[in-house]
Amino acid sequence: MTSSCKKGATYLLGVWLALTTMQVVAAEAINTLEKSGLFNFEPSGIAIRGADTVAYFTERTYLPGQPQYATQWRGATWQFASQQHLELFEANPEQYAPQYGGYCAYGVAQNYLVKIEPDNWSIIEGKLYLNFNGGVQSTWEANIPLYIKQANRHFPALVPN
DSSP, X not given: OOHHHHHHHXXXXXXXXXXXXXXXXXXXXXXHHHHHSSOOBOXXXXXGGGBOXXXXXXXXXXOBOEEEEEEEETTEEEEESSHHHHHHHHHOHHHHSOGGGGSBHHHHHTTOOOOXXXXXXXXXXTXXXXXXSHHHHHHHHHSHHHHHHHHHXXXXXXXXX
């Protein structure tokens, strides 16, 4: 097998594994969505795996939130790295909330609700998008406009009435 064939096969295997894993976690994610009404949160009630959603915008990095800087919004507990980030969120939560209820943006584009790893993210036109893992993030980055269009079309049907 040539080097380029091996690279192509490795890439396809990675995509297949990511999609297979997304299918496995989709049922768990859907149950979470039904409980929350919209946002992806842990059984403990913590939104987006405890990530400080404001930090993506202000620090341009993933920061874990701290329990002492927390608020309730849309049925979930949102944690922040600082009092300032908490206050920014409380002043305008929609500005900082992730798209697609905090589920994997690529997963939603593929018509699945999938959990995320908070260090896989992007901000596109002022909106936060989270992804399942680094491999999925790379796939997402290959054609973000197409995947946003697909996810925007799929997400309403994934949200319980």
